[in-house]
Amino acid sequence: MIWSIVLNRTLSFFILALAALAADDTAERARRIQSEVLGIDSHIDTMQRVLIEHVDIGKRLTDGQADLVRLREGGMHAPFFALWVPMYYKGSEAVRRTLDMRDTFQGVLDRYPDQIELATSAADVERIVHAHKIAAVLTLEGGHQISDDLAVLRMYHRMGIRSMTLTHFRNNDWCDSSTDKPQHNGLTEFGKDVVREMNRIGMIVDISHVSDKAFFDTLAVTSKPVIASHSSCRALSEFPRNMTDDMLRALARNGGVVGINFGGGFLNQKEADNDMRNINAIGGAEPNLTSKALDDYMAAMWIKNDWPHPRKSMASLDDVVAHIDHVVKVAGIDHVGIGSDFDGISDSPRGLEDESKMPALTEALLKRGYREGDIKKIMGENTLRVMREVVGK
Numbered sequence: 001m002i003w004s005i006v007l008n009r010t011l012s013f014f015i016l017a018l019a020a021l022a023a024d025d026t027a028e029r030a031r032r033i034q035s036e037v038l039g040i041d042s043h044i045d046t047m048q049r050v051l052i053e054h055v056d057i058g059k060r061l062t063d064g065q066a067d068l069v070r071l072r073e074g075g076m077h078a079p080f081f082a083l084w085v086p087m088y089y090k091g092s093e094a095v096r097r098t099l100d101m102r103d104t105f106q107g108v109l110d111r112y113p114d115q116i117e118l119a120t121s122a123a124d125v126e127r128i129v130h131a132h133k134i135a136a137v138l139t140l141e142g143g144h145q146i147s148d149d150l151a152v153l154r155m156y157h158r159m160g161i162r163s164m165t166l167t168h169f170r171n172n173d174w175c176d177s178s179t180d181k182p183q184h185n186g187l188t189e190f191g192k193d194v195v196r197e198m199n200r201i202g203m204i205v206d207i208s209h210v211s212d213k214a215f216f217d218t219l220a221v222t223s224k225p226v227i228a229s230h231s232s233c234r235a236l237s238e239f240p241r242n243m244t245d246d247m248l249r250a251l252a253r254n255g256g257v258v259g260i261n262f263g264g265g266f267l268n269q270k271e272a273d274n275d276m277r278n279i280n281a282i283g284g285a286e287p288n289l290t291s292k293a294l295d296d297y298m299a300a301m302w303i304k305n306d307w308p309h310p311r312k313s314m315a316s317l318d319d320v321v322a323h324i325d326h327v328v329k330v331a332g333i334d335h336v337g338i339g340s341d342f343d344g345i346s347d348s349p350r351g352l353e354d355e356s357k358m359p360a361l362t363e364a365l366l367k368r369g370y371r372e373g374d375i376k377k378i379m380g381e382n383t384l385r386v387m388r389e390v391v392g393k
């Protein structure tokens, strides 16, 4: 009797110890995998912080969600830095603001040549990451920044910019937005010319933010894979910025990739309702200003919205895994990536608060049964494949 109790206790001690060892082992394996991945986050808004708040991203910041240190810690060595310009910058004002953003980025490159380098091809990304530096890919958000002029688009390409979302929270002159009333029935003839020109010069077409009709119009025209740099799944959170299952299947046929957005509304229905109200407020503003007065207005809006201090979300790391699972189920393992939207979301998921936490996502994916090769595809290889096909080697 006594012996059997002792034996039972000994057995349960060993079982608990083994379970603890297995958990440790998974965490350790996740850290090792994350140290080897070529991590690409296909959308972060950190450059706004550098321009408006003058933060020094070469050092670990105590607020916000990304800087060069935390990108390295999280294994996300090749972020797509969005040069976002709000849509209330019209025409040449939008071009001026884009140049300001590009100049701000140049300031970071010039200050930290030992930490970060501009990547303008897939081979660049690989070379720079292997040299233990951050490989920065530059993108535009969105199409109003070309001021309806393909020559401006071509010059952006010459400045090293390699992707562009076709629109943002509102329709522009040639593309409907997912968060506005349809105006062009998708993409206009000029909009189709923009897609063809991006294909020709080697810029990745980004269909995050476009209306469903504009998405299908784009896929009918493009000869190259596209990305949804920061979107998630509408089947799990009915948010117009997310993709339906039909869209995910079409993206798979196109060879494209969707980067899962970590914003609460993208992941969780309750947060989505809240976010829609914010989007309507942001998108509705139309200040009649130019030059410095307009920049001051934008800075005031940025500070008011307090992007550097996102609130805790109802969504968590598990929701991110669920969205990845859903894309894998509907579109396949080759068509999902990471597009956190860090420094541009008003809430961040519990367990994935900033770039440094990315090993926790890999650990969760391992526990969910994903193999190491699958995880490397999700973390960056899929997006790098699109970059190789569109931008060139």
Ligand SMILES: [Zn+2]
Binding pocket: 141, 208, 209, 230
């Ligand atoms: Zn966006």
